[in-house]
Amino acid sequence: MKKIHYQDIVEEVKTMCMKSNYNLGDDVYTAFKQALKTEKSETGKEVLTQLIDNADIAKAEQVPMCQDTGTAVFIVEVGQDCHIEGGKLGDAINEGVAKGYGEGYLRNSMIYNPLNRQNTGNNTPAIVHIDLVEGDTLTFHMTAKGGGAENMSDLKMLKPSDGIEGAKEYILSIVKEAGPNACPPLVVGIGIGGNFERCAYLAKKSLFRPLGVRHEDPAVADLEMELMEEINRLGIGPQGMGGSTTALDVKVEVESCHIAALPVAVNLNCHASRHQTISM
Ligand code: SF4
Structure with a gap:
């Protein structure tokens, strides 16, 4: 059985939070470029050009591409032959999110309770979906989902x-x-x-x-x-x-x-x- 340490998960999640906000994925970037070729409206083309410029600046300067840095949503494929040492998976994800949003200067958007609207101050809790799969690998799919x-x-x-x-x-x-x-x-x-x-x-x-x-x-x-x-x-x-x-x-x-x-x-x-x- 493969052993994966709590702290390693924290570090990976922290990095994902920062990277996702600074670097638009190649698939989305390519889709912007493709859309620029097919868009019929001049205003539409201008907006797409601005979105491409925005993504380029975010990547070059490692700053968020949008002021809304999102809810951290994870789908985690947990291999049934892996064991997490040193703590709970959910805690490791939340600690990673708190570190990523803190150290990455990303906006904290989560509140404790919709009835009192008080900010949790570190963008936790993350929304975590677990999918149990074969094997001994832990795979994290993460999105910073805009409100x-x-x-x-x-x-x-x-x-x-x-x-x-x-x-x-x-x-x-x-x-x-x-x-x-x-x-x-x-x-x-x-x-x-x-x-x-x-x-x-x-x-x-x-x-x-x-x-x-x-x-x-x-x-x-x-x-x-x-x-x-x-x-x-x-x-x-x-x-x-x-x-x-x-x-x-x-x-x-x-x-x-x-x-x-x-x-x-x-x-x-x-x-x-x-x-x-x-x-x-
Ligand atoms: S939905 Fe939120 S994250 Fe997405 S572009 Fe609009 S403001 Fe930015």
Whole structure:
């Protein structure tokens, strides 16, 4: 059984928090450049150019690409043959987040309680999802998830009779309603199936798949492409200033569900679509 020490997790998580906020992933950066070639609106092109410049400055000067440095969300694949020594996994993640946001001069956005709104002062707690997998590797997928895009996300328990057409209509209505408030161009994460809470998780999980990588099921991949075309026909455009680039990508995850249900969740991610993955 592989042993992984608590303090090593703290250090890795700290680094992920800082890197994700300073360095836009290559997949998102490439999508910006591609969008610049296809964007039809001059204003849209100007905004995309500014977003590219912004990402370049953040990387060169190692400063956050946005003032909203996000909620630290993790999906951790825990190999069932690895053992964590020296403390609990959740504590190590939170300690890493506190260090990363503190030492990295990143804004602390988390509050103890929505009813009293008092800031926790170190951007914890992180949101942590655990996925038990085969092997002895611990893999951390992390995103610094912006509040504006999260606020415009939604979930609906559709009826089976609504069918795929009803699901598409609902997804488009959420993107349309979000307009500029989710800071487009977006990555649109969609969960279809599961139950109430699982569906929201699927939508979030889909955002961790790199841009440009289609779902392995050809039918789901086709749905992603179709939704992307329809979303980009809405005309919202970069930063909501109009244009043909409302979404950089659309991701769909599908799972089994109850015969009476058709849960659909739409988790929007903004242009600061920050994600990191490390394994240890
Ligand atoms: S939603 Fe994204 S781009 Fe908008 S303010 Fe928050 S992190 Fe920044």
